[in-house]
Amino acid sequence: MPHISVKEAIRRAKDFVHETFDEEDIVNVGLEEVKFDDQVGNWEITIGFSRPWDNETSIVPSLSRQHRRAFKIVTIDGTTGEPKAIMQREIAA
Template structure:
């Protein structure tokens, strides 16, 4: 599997898993391959409906902090998603 295939697997998986929540702005944030575990680590970001109901100006100001981030580990040989975890960003100082 190459990087584009790993990203496609991650985006499809997150899109399917959260289909009932009407997520938006699904996009790639980070991708990395681990030679030791033979797994891809792909971070996908998206917005949830409750983060989009703010007035436009306020929504733009809070958009980065309101975004949800998920890290998926994907087996390189099988393409199977092994785990999905939250990625919590440290607050800006």
């Protein structure tokens, strides 16, 4: 059973993403998925965000503009709340 709440784990995951990617001017940071791994006692939290170079531009008006997102799985220790890892979340095409 985790010692930190899901809300606290999410807050810490978002903070960790902001700190890690600080120099990349990320925007639109948001929660995508949350899972608690009972076997190891960690929260696995997927955070999505956009980077300036992820915006596709086109000659067609801005309605066609698409914003790609990066997805990262942040592992948060369920007892201490410390970030343990940040990994790429692969999305099937």
